[in-house]
Amino acid sequence: MNILVLVKQVPDPEALVEIAASGRDLNIEPKFSINLFDEFALEEALRIKEKHGGKVKVISLGGPKTIEALRTAIAMGADEAVLIEDEAFAASDGYNTALVLSKALEKEVFDVILTGRQAIDADRGEVPQMIAQFLGLPHVGVVVKLDISDGKATAESSLEGAKEIIEVGLPAVFTAQKGLNEPRVPLITGVMKAMKVQIPKVSVEDLGLTRDMAVPESSKTRIVRYLPPKKRPAVQLIPGEPREAAAEAVRLLADVERVI
Amino acid sequence: MDKVVVFVETKGDEPRKASMELLCEAAKLAESGKFSAEAICFGVLSDALKGRLLSCTHKLVRFTDPELAAYSPEGYARALAGYAAETGARMIIAGATGIGRDFLPRVAVILGTGMVSDVTGANWFDDPMTFVRPMFGGKVFAEVAFPASPVVVTARPNSFAMDMPQGINGEYEERAAGSLAGAIHTRLVRIEEAKGDTVDLTEADLIVAGGRGLKAAENFKLIEDLAAAMGATVGATRSVVDAKWRDQADQIGKSGKTVSPKLYIGAGISGAIHHIMGMDTSKVVLAINRDPNAIIFNYANYGIAGDLFEVLPAMTEEIRKRKERG
Amino acid sequence: MDFAFTEEQQFFKRIITDTVDRMVVPKAREIDEKDEFPWELWKDFTKLGYLGLRYPEEIGGMNADPVTAMIFYEQIARGSVGFAQSVIMNILMGTYFVYRFGSQAIKERCLYPAMRGEKVATMCFTEDQSGSDLSATRTTAVKDGNEWVINGTKMWITNGPVADFATVLATTDLSLGAKGLNFFLVEKGTPGFSPGQVLDKLGCRGTITGELVFDNVRIPEENLLGAELNKGIEYLGEILDEVRVMTGAMAMGIAQAAYDEGLEYARKRIAFGKPIGSYQLIRAKFADMATEMEASRLLIYSAAWKMKEKLPSRIEAAMAKMFATETCCKVVDEVTRIWGANAFANEYNPQRHFRDARFLLYGGGTHEILKDFMGRLLIGK
Numbered sequence: 001m002n003i004l005v006l007v008k009q010v011p012d013p014e015a016l017v018e019i020a021a022s023g024r025d026l027n028i029e030p031k032f033s034i035n036l037f038d039e040f041a042l043e044e045a046l047r048i049k050e051k052h053g054g055k056v057k058v059i060s061l062g063g064p065k066t067i068e069a070l071r072t073a074i075a076m077g078a079d080e081a082v083l084i085e086d087e088a089f090a091a092s093d094g095y096n097t098a099l100v101l102s103k104a105l106e107k108e109v110f111d112v113i114l115t116g117r118q119a120i121d122a123d124r125g126e127v128p129q130m131i132a133q134f135l136g137l138p139h140v141g142v143v144v145k146l147d148i149s150d151g152k153a154t155a156e157s158s159l160e161g162a163k164e165i166i167e168v169g170l171p172a173v174f175t176a177q178k179g180l181n182e183p184r185v186p187l188i189t190g191v192m193k194a195m196k197v198q199i200p201k202v203s204v205e206d207l208g209l210t211r212d213m214a215v216p217e218s219s220k221t222r223i224v225r226y227l228p229p230k231k232r233p234a235v236q237l238i239p240g241e242p243r244e245a246a247a248e249a250v251r252l253l254a255d256v257e258r259v260i
Numbered sequence: 261m262d263k264v265v266v267f268v269e270t271k272g273d274e275p276r277k278a279s280m281e282l283l284c285e286a287a288k289l290a291e292s293g294k295f296s297a298e299a300i301c302f303g304v305l306s307d308a309l310k311g312r313l314l315s316c317t318h319k320l321v322r323f324t325d326p327e328l329a330a331y332s333p334e335g336y337a338r339a340l341a342g343y344a345a346e347t348g349a350r351m352i353i354a355g356a357t358g359i360g361r362d363f364l365p366r367v368a369v370i371l372g373t374g375m376v377s378d379v380t381g382a383n384w385f386d387d388p389m390t391f392v393r394p395m396f397g398g399k400v401f402a403e404v405a406f407p408a409s410p411v412v413v414t415a416r417p418n419s420f421a422m423d424m425p426q427g428i429n430g431e432y433e434e435r436a437a438g439s440l441a442g443a444i445h446t447r448l449v450r451i452e453e454a455k456g457d458t459v460d461l462t463e464a465d466l467i468v469a470g471g472r473g474l475k476a477a478e479n480f481k482l483i484e485d486l487a488a489a490m491g492a493t494v495g496a497t498r499s500v501v502d503a504k505w506r507d508q509a510d511q512i513g514k515s516g517k518t519v520s521p522k523l524y525i526g527a528g529i530s531g532a533i534h535h536i537m538g539m540d541t542s543k544v545v546l547a548i549n550r551d552p553n554a555i556i557f558n559y560a561n562y563g564i565a566g567d568l569f570e571v572l573p574a575m576t577e578e579i580r581k582r583k584e585r586g
Numbered sequence: 587m588d589f590a591f592t593e594e595q596q597f598f599k600r601i602i603t604d605t606v607d608r609m610v611v612p613k614a615r616e617i618d619e620k621d622e623f624p625w626e627l628w629k630d631f632t633k634l635g636y637l638g639l640r641y642p643e644e645i646g647g648m649n650a651d652p653v654t655a656m657i658f659y660e661q662i663a664r665g666s667v668g669f670a671q672s673v674i675m676n677i678l679m680g681t682y683f684v685y686r687f688g689s690q691a692i693k694e695r696c697l698y699p700a701m702r703g704e705k706v707a708t709m710c711f712t713e714d715q716s717g718s719d720l721s722a723t724r725t726t727a728v729k730d731g732n733e734w735v736i737n738g739t740k741m742w743i744t745n746g747p748v749a750d751f752a753t754v755l756a757t758t759d760l761s762l763g764a765k766g767l768n769f770f771l772v773e774k775g776t777p778g779f780s781p782g783q784v785l786d787k788l789g790c791r792g793t794i795t796g797e798l799v800f801d802n803v804r805i806p807e808e809n810l811l812g813a814e815l816n817k818g819i820e821y822l823g824e825i826l827d828e829v830r831v832m833t834g835a836m837a838m839g840i841a842q843a844a845y846d847e848g849l850e851y852a853r854k855r856i857a858f859g860k861p862i863g864s865y866q867l868i869r870a871k872f873a874d875m876a877t878e879m880e881a882s883r884l885l886i887y888s889a890a891w892k893m894k895e896k897l898p899s900r901i902e903a904a905m906a907k908m909f910a911t912e913t914c915c916k917v918v919d920e921v922t923r924i925w926g927a928n929a930f931a932n933e934y935n936p937q938r939h940f941r942d943a944r945f946l947l948y949g950g951g952t953h954e955i956l957k958d959f960m961g962r963l964l965i966g967k
Contacts, residue, residue, distance in 0.1 A: 068600060123377075125365075188648055192643075237557070241566075258419070498933075537850065
């Protein structure tokens with residue numbers, strides 16, 4: 001079995017994220033880790049390998065620091081890793097990200113592609129499905145259980161709370177959801193291997209693309225500026241008798257805040 | 261005139277709230293004279309639902325292919341993209357529901373365009389169109405410009421107003437996308453409905469939590485009723501857990517669970533820092549406490565300084581009434 | 587000068603920080619509250635292989651250099667001091683002399699299982715009347731035929747009551763003072779070797795600290811851990827620097843854990859309508875804490891680097907130990923001030939860091955002794 005895992009290195013969930021004075025950039029505390037959902041994907045890949053034999057290869061698109069995320073994947077047990085190093089593409093939109101990853105995947109032999117359902121920085125949840133479409137493959141999203149046997153897979157997808165049991169032939173793309181598994185902690189032997197391993201890098205030119213395809217001006221979509229979330233204002237006390245206040249509270253929550 | 265195509269998602273005999281919001285948005289765009297709006301749906305359509313939708317859109321197209329009766333990413337994407345391409349759609353919009361977010365990216369790639377997901381705001385009249393969407397779990401919002409065409413968008417539920425223009429009487433059309441059989445490689449074996457155990461606290465969008473102010477374990481029923489009416493998860497403070505009114509798993513706070521829901525309702529909770537540290541990143545907080553000086557009001561958007569024994573049941577009733585009204 | 591960790595060290599730090607966050611941090615409270623050896627966590631954690639940190643790859647270790655080792659010590663202490671002490675005892679003090687001088691049979695019986703977490707090791711130096719003054723050691727080792735007979739009582743022994751084997755400091759001749767000291771291996775089950783009183787400690791709860799009694803304990807010749815007789819103090823010098831710097835690293839782990847608690851509280855606690863972190867006096871505390879922690883870390887890691895490069899490091903190690911541990915005590919104190927009354931509540935963490943930090947003042951050498959020793963080195967006899 002050849003299992004390919006796509007991972008993204010993202011800022012730590014607790015890293016401070018602040019909008020720069022210009023509003024056009026973010027100042028992010030430089031603490032990074034593998035995207036949480038990609039960890040579930042990687043763990044699942046390792047389990048599939050343990051059960052069926054084969055190889056786990058991890059691919060990431062990023063800058064030079066992304067090597068660390070790939071090292072972590074090797075420490076956990078991945079057999080190979082490769083970095084597509086291009087900061088313009090790495091900072092670009094879902095379409096460009098999917099495009100460059102698809103080009104890399106075209107050169108690979110695989111039965112299963114696993115990746116997280118979304119990256120916790122961009123929160124887009126677009127790339128895996130776009131890759132599936134670029135490659136002409138089926139996909140199953142938001143997977144909480146995956147069984148592989150004989151060239152086909154049975155996946156439990158929890159798109160909307162309810163569980164859909166879906167069968168699909170391989171090769172196929174699966175996006176991992178929380179609850180799929182509990183990612184392992186690397187053994188020291190894995191850590192030692194990962195510390196020494198040489199991870200090959202690939203440029204977008206190697207994949208037949210050019211850097212300027214990913215600059216904001218040439219992209220299908222681009223971020224123009226950043227906006228802060230609304231700060232919690234001082235509490236608004238709702239007056240009136242209990243029943244009145246209750247009705248008004250429900251109105252505010254449903255019609256104004258739109259949270260129910 | 262630019263054409264807007266809205267994907268209408270249905271659940272049972274109801275349209276999804278997210279789809280309804282977008283039908284409103286599309287109808288308002290049509291009113292401006294600069295856009296024409298159409299709606300697409302797949303699968304079975306009762307007469308009642310059909311009638312309702314035709315008062316919300318100028319044209320409703322239902323795809324009758326049997327392959328589209330159940331959701332499949334490839335099937336839905338092909339049909340929607342095919343229609344959009346054939347009719348020269350300028351915008352394709354859908355609710356950012358599980359299904360919407362799952363298949364719209366495939367639509368974008370089929371049409372050779374990009375997409376913007378889970379938007380909370382849209383500037384349709386800008387050139388290029390711009391959208392606002394959350395990033396980093398909502399810590400930051402991004403304004404995204406979309407110069408490519410067509411524009412493919414999913415919108416976060418509860419982001420657009422439900423103010424439908426009056427007097428719409430839409431045209432109805434049935435179509436077949438055709439040649440779907442060989443194009444769909446996933447097979448839905450069966451659906452297992454959610455067992456009714458609610459979402460875990462740490463992942464819940466809606467939480468109703470109770471504290472010592474409830475006075476006795478049995479009174480937690482008020483919290484449970486409100487939570488059930490809202491589809492929320494029940495939480496508790498440490499003192500309530502220590503008193504064994506609730507399980508440790510329900511505890512929100514520094515030594516319990518840290519939660520970050522869209523809505524947190526805390527009743528009978530004073531707001532000890534221990535608890536605050538576990539919930540203060542909630543998007544909207546409503547606190548109910550008899551004491552107008554309770555600390556929790558410092559961390560709330562809305563507060564009711566009143567008797568929770570009257571407020572909670574009143575809220576539950578109000579929510580149930582609203583649900584019935586649809 | 588390149589002050590940065592190498593790419594490998596940075597990677598290692600990332601991994602161990604994450605591992606500690608996932609496995610140890612969630613258990614820290616319980617370990618402190620129960621004050622029992624955390625066997626389950628021990629089993630899970632030792633499976634990962636970190637107990638072989640300092641030993642060669644050929645015998646299943648990681649062959650980590652001193653800098654990498656300090657990174658490890660800092661992180662494990664940040665997770666839980668009670669657990670960290672047990673782990674570090676197996677990694678270093680409890681096994682070093684076995685590794686250095688033990689026969690192959692002894693290594694197979696003791697060292698390799700200790701590296702796998704299958705056996706718990708400990709080191710026995712301190713006695714009721716001898717801590718800083720090792721020359722006052724009264725545990726004796728008398729040669730009788732081809733055996734040594736050990737008699738005495740050791741005190742303050744980390745995991746003494748649960749240890750499978752102990753490295754015991756004993757004198758062959760009371761009149762020789764420090765020059766008569768040697769290390770001996772005593773294994774659990776040897777007649778006459780038994781645990782005594784267990785201590786109820788202020789901090790570092792989760793390690794079982796207590797008395798060990800040696801009553802005519804007979805051990806074979808080969809259990810003398812040393813190439814020559816009466817060179818114990820000299821051999822101790824081989825790991826002295828590392829133990830001192832390691833104590834400093836642990837201090838930074840505790841300081842960081844406390845500092846992070848302080849940060850969260852400063853950001854969330856509201857007083858006079860604003861988070862207290864907006865007030866100057868609170869901000870000043872963070873400025874001071876961060877500066878001294880940075881200085882401590884520079885001392886620790888540069889001392890470790892000198893050890894790695896086999897450059898003289900005796901005085902630097904002592905400096906690192908002293909400065910980092912004093913800094914830690916200041917940090918835990920400041921954090922309890924930031925937390926105000928809530929620091930007094932056992933349900934929160936700052937009180938645990940406050941209690942845990944106290945051992946740093948004497949563990950690895952009291953500051954009074956260290957200052958005297960450093961002054962002597964600096965001024966000359």
